[in-house]
Amino acid sequence: MxxxxxxxxxxxxxxxxxxxxxxxxxxxxxxxxxxxxxxxxEYYLTDSEFEILSLQAKQIIDAVNFNQPFNIIELGAGDGFKTFKLLEYLVNNNVDFHYVPIDISQGAMDDLTKKLEAKLPKLSIHPRVGDYFKILSKENVQTNIPSLLLFLGSNIGNYHEKEAVNLLQLFNDNMKKGDALLLGVDVKKNPIIVHNAYFDKHGITKRFNLNLLxxxxxxxxxxxxxxxxxxxxxxxxxxxxxxxxxxxxxxxxxxxxxxxxxxxxxxxxxxxxxxSKKYSHDEIENLAEHSGFKVEKHFLDCKHYFTDTLLVK
Ligand SMILES: C[S@@+](CC[C@H](N)C(=O)[O-])C[C@H]1O[C@@H](n2cnc3c(N)ncnc32)[C@H](O)[C@@H]1O
Structure with missing residues (x-):
């Protein structure tokens, strides 16, 4: 049990x-x-972040500015649908890196690994199943090459303000000097757009909630x-x-x-x-500051609905 x-x-x-x-x-x-x-x-979050990672992969990697090889450690990778665009860019450009997706769901990790092995056979992938809090400290402390952590999909929005600070602080504590964190954040916008994304007319979000019962x-x-x-x-x-x-x-x-x-x-x-909290840009700055990070750059989609924000220690 x-x-x-x-x-x-x-x-x-x-x-x-x-x-x-x-x-x-x-x-x-x-x-x-x-x-x-x-x-x-209606779930604009996926399209927005997909657009950012598809069109700005080069700019993100340039901003991170790591020596090779490096790690990309994804916390709560899920189906990796959006991350794929970033990985594809790196593999196609012969960048030397290891991808370490972490997720609590065995099924999600199995599906992701199978898909990536088929689509990007040259990718060096090391999936880990379990709680990212536990795995991160083991994985990241052991390696001496730099790591880019990914915490995408507005996952941070699931945490209350104080918890969000504690969580980012915990990530920060487990990062080496020079590591970076790319944080996906849903930005405050017209409330009707937000409402329609969650109170969906297809009843899928309802099914998602009732699945818990x-x-x-x-x-x-x-x-x-x-x-x-x-x-x-x-x-x-x-x-x-x-x-x-x-x-x-x-x-x-x-x-x-x-x-x-x-x-x-x-x-x-x-x-x-x-x-599922939505943030203003000022609130993101505050969150970063209180957890020991500095905002390096915001990567926004064309509608400015979503940001992948690069944080450094
Ligand atoms: C909202 S989904 C986001 C998935 C993906 N990052 C994206 O942007 O589409 C959250 C994912 O995090 C995983 N997850 C949630 N809590 C976790 C934890 N404590 N440790 C590891 N994985 C976790 C879930 O299994 C799920 O796949």
């Missing part, structure tokens, strides 16, 4: 305002649903009835917080047999599942 997941589920569902952490979205089927989200036209059923022998729950999300354009919720559609009790515990859900009660 995944003890940490069990502990977090019990703690989260025992709170006055119930919550479940979005980091548990990504079991193998959650990772596949997330790929569907990324393919939705299916995962709990599977891992803890639970009896969540998926049709008795719905999905809602809300964007606050001032704070930049997009918050996602699961809604209980009736009074109900859910038993998690393996954990020997049950939870009551009231009619219309909410379970908070995810924060």
């Amino acid at each position: 995944n003890e940490q997941f069990a502990k977090d589920v019990i703690e989260g569902l025992s709170k006055q305002q119930k919550e479940l952490s979005s980091k548990y979205f990504y079991d193998d089927s959650g990772s596949r649903i997330f790929q569907e989200i990324m393919e939705m036209p 299916l995962r709990i059923n599977r891992e803890f022998d639970g009896d969540f009835k998926i049709d008795d729950f719905d999905f809602y999300c809300h964007y606050n354009p001032i704070s930049g917080d997009l918050r996602s919720y699961i809604v209980s559609l009736r009074n109900q009790k859910v038993l998690l047999k393996k954990l020997n515990i049950s939870f009551d859900f009231a009619y219309d009660e909410l379970i908070w599942t995810e924060l």
